[in-house]
Amino acid sequence: xxxxxxxxxxxxxxxxxxxxxxxxxIDAGEEFGGQNKGLxxxxxxxxxxxxxxxxxxxxxxxxMRVTVDTFKIxxxxxxxxxxxxxxxxxxxxxxxxxxxxxxDKIQKAVDLSVDKYCGVxxxxxxxxxxxxxxxxxxx
Amino acid sequence: xxxxxxxxxxxxxxxxxxxxxxxxxIDAGEEFGGQNKGLxxxxxxxxxxxxxxxxxxxxxxxxMRVTVDTFKIxxxxxxxxxxxxxxxxxxxxxxxxxxxxxxDKIQKAVDLSVDKYCGVxxxxxxxxxxxxxxxxxxx
Numbered sequence: 040x041x042x043x044x045x046x047x048x049x050x051x052x053x054x055x056x057x058x059x060x061x062x063x064x065i066d067a068g069e070e071f072g073g074q075n076k077g078l079x080x081x082x083x084x085x086x087x088x089x090x091x092x093x094x095x096x097x098x099x100x101x102x103m104r105v106t107v108d109t110f111k112i113x114x115x116x117x118x119x120x121x122x123x124x125x126x127x128x129x130x131x132x133x134x135x136x137x138x139x140x141x142x143d144k145i146q147k148a149v150d151l152s153v154d155k156y157c158g159v160x161x162x163x164x165x166x167x168x169x170x171x172x173x174x175x176x177x178x
Numbered sequence: 179x180x181x182x183x184x185x186x187x188x189x190x191x192x193x194x195x196x197x198x199x200x201x202x203x204i205d206a207g208e209e210f211g212g213q214n215k216g217l218x219x220x221x222x223x224x225x226x227x228x229x230x231x232x233x234x235x236x237x238x239x240x241x242m243r244v245t246v247d248t249f250k251i252x253x254x255x256x257x258x259x260x261x262x263x264x265x266x267x268x269x270x271x272x273x274x275x276x277x278x279x280x281x282d283k284i285q286k287a288v289d290l291s292v293d294k295y296c297g298v299x300x301x302x303x304x305x306x307x308x309x310x311x312x313x314x315x316x317x
Contacts, residue, residue, distance in 0.1 A: 040257045083222050084301065094212075
């Protein structure tokens with residue numbers, strides 16, 4: 040399968056990316072000569088990582104008939120100092136909110152994504168050290 | 179430097195990613211149980227790649243006082259067949275639109291991004307074979 044994206048320059052540092060599912064603004068912050076009109080390209084990689092794992096978790100929990108109030112994935116990516124700046128260490132914390140958690144099944148959903156299905160995570164593994172953890176928040 | 183992103187589950191396969199510069203919807207297509215309410219996570223990586231190179235080009239052309247009518251970066255990412263599905267081959271075509279192109283300087287701007295500054299491209303190099311080309315469209 041082939042994914043296609045077109046990124047078009049607008050003015051100054053403002054770009055628009057057309058991709059499957061929508062169009063998104065990209066811009067640099069004011070500290071880099073931009074006007075903060077859109078997303079930062081590197082952090083889009085982290086959103087893609089969280090999104091990929093998040094879609095897996097949503098699908099697996101549904102398939103396993105496991106309910107939680109909600110879940111979040113918090114990501115932190117450490118950028119190297121020298122150009123080209125890349126993420127060398129990435130932390131992912133899967134946070135599940137609810138009560139009476141079916142922890143075995145939830146952990147299995149996370150493991151299936153991390154170990155087998157999440158393609159973005161597999162790509163990140165090629166350049167970054169990943170630290171992955173799971174937290175349960177009773178509410 | 180540390181970049182932080184939070185991806186939150188909404189309902190079904192719909193997620194929201196909060197990241198520097200904005201908030202973005204993520205969703206699967208209907209063929210994968212989603213409702214097409216947002217971007218696909220893997221293709222966000224391609225948008226990040228085009229965005230990263232695009233910001234470099236915009237900045238370098240400005241610094242070199244080179245003007246073009248506009249430019250686009252077209253990206254195609256080939257996904258592997260087996261899970262986890264990753265991009266194994268990526269094509270990037272830098273298209274410059276205008277006339278009386280200062281091709282040496284434009285090529286230099288592309289080379290600086292590709293060879294030295296674009297961190298997303300450096301991350302892609304770790305898992306994909308990249309094919310990069312430049313086209314000039316007189317208008």
